Amino acid sequence: MAARVEALRTAGQEALRAAGVADDATAPARVMPFAGRSVELDLAIVERLARAPDPEHAAALRTLEGAAERAGWKAVVKEARRALYRFGQRGVAVPEAARVETPRRPASSSLEGYLSAIDGRGDRLVWLVRPRREGGLLVLTAILNEPTGLRDVSIAELPRKTLRRMERDLQARHHLRLVPADGAYCDALLAEGFTRARATGAAGVGEYPTYRARLTTAEPAPRDPPLAARVLDATEVESAALAGGVALLDEPEFTTWRLERPALAAHLADVAAARESPLVLSRPQQEERVRDVVARAMRELFGGESGVAYRRRLEEMAYYLQATGRRAHALVAWRTACALAASTAASAGIPFFEELTRRSFAVLLEEDAARARDEAKGSVLVRPGAAPAGTPRIRAPR
Template sequence: MRRAARRALYRLEQRGIALPAAPAPPIAARSAPRPVRAWVSGIDGSGSRAAWIVFEGDFGGLRLCSLILNDVAGIVEVAGGDVTRKRLDHEMAELRASQKLPWVEVEPGVAVRGVVGALRAHEAAGTGPPAAFDRWRPLFAAAPAPPPLPAPAAADETVVERSAELLGLPDLAGWFLEPEDVQADAVELLQARESRLVVSEEARAEREAAIVARVVDRELGPDARRLWARRLLEMALVFDAEQRGEHAALARAAAAALLDDSRPPGRIPFARALATRALEVAGEVSLGRLGADVARRRPAQSPRAR
């Protein structure tokens, strides 16, 4: 049959009849590597966290993007490249052994959401991410849109009243307001405690409470409340991943209270605890017992202009 077909084609060509060439088989377009696995750390007192995102290409090749993200300064550090599964497992084991903050696996969209938020922080600050991020930008641009951060349910008053317990957790040991911003208040608090004036314990406690209340009202305006609420909601997801339901509930209750504009910040135990700890740290700085650079919570802004 094939021989007969070839003879027929030959006769047609001899008569000057050319048949159209068969179309070339389509070339499969390579799609952008997609995020398939991700890990994030807890959030430190400056609002920074580490994130690892693994991208997989069409033929199974893996690329690891390692970032330090800050919710105010944006993308602080970025590194990575091609990685084998064996190497990834080795790096993960080493990281878990050295990491002080919680380190949990999450859905890739959760980590991508952090990158998107960091890029928005750059946009707001008029800065740009490190140059090393340029090679990763197309991968994040092609990634599926990340899910929004889940909103908390209405605050349970009983749980809100316990929200200051969060700052007793080792995970949140570095959480407090910027000490530099409350330095004068801390000095006033030290003077009140060291005063030789004979006053009742009740009067002394009232003065200290008034200083804390003033700091809370001044430092926890609408933007700051939303910032701390986001941190709490992100940490609630970390607590969920670690099967720490009680801590997750406390974090979500504190976040809900902060997002409730009708609730004065002074009525939120978590907010008062943030201010109290900041005053204590600022007092240690004033007394020379702690360096200001160690106490500082405010992250350095990225020097790269857009």
């Protein structure tokens, strides 16, 4: 256990270093902005704060300890409390621990929730169901996008057998499987999605408040923590290997997870330019140029708000994978989401995102090559020095 904690702490120190935080930096104002992103970073921050036994650092440690307890990061809680105990032995005034209260959830236990996987565009299907006293079900169905929010919503009164038939048809015809989920959580997702959609002026969702009022009049529950955090053990997540993220992309639900051409257009042109310059660049230079282009694309596509969206998608997929009996994949998905949240260089060094980017480039480059071959075959013009497509080359006599 001690060796594993030390390995996590070392990784956190490396992340702080990469973010430009000096090894001797211990001031709370310098290190606390990185708190709460991952177990690794929090362990490293605890070690930094523990170097300076004074009231300011004690207060920061207590804050970090409370947040880690709410997140279920037991190793961080233990290390922070150990540091605070040592502060107390040295006569430093240590703040009292704040009482951690579990947020009260609205009385919406009668709601049933169902969630599909998230596709490559960030879309998923959400069902929110309430049994009716007079029989049958009231079913709200919605398309929810991460990050843009609610995209489509409708409501209907259905017998339960009809709902089950719809569920079977979706899986049989469209390979779309829904898994049971906490109804209050699904309600929170939809409420958040409506707020986002309304902020962007999205059409087709204006009836959502009216539809929801037919299901419940309670205030929406908080979304956090995500469902995966409630069903996956934090210690197991910490032990999951990030390298397993590559295998996630081979799971059926991830087959549509590709970066679209508009997002990669400028970078594709740079890759093509590097590959088509054999007289200017050597092969190793070409490969280095391509790696630089890919790294730049990853920084742009998985940093900032886009990075937050991908983190949340993986958090949701972690629950879906757990609910469909793929616990090992669920742990890796959650671990990858945590790594992205903690990363100070977008997604650099995270296998899932590196492989996702590589595969996306490969698909689009092959499409471009196939298009060029088709155009060459159909061309009636012959460029100077080039033989028509399909014409055997004439070799010089020996």
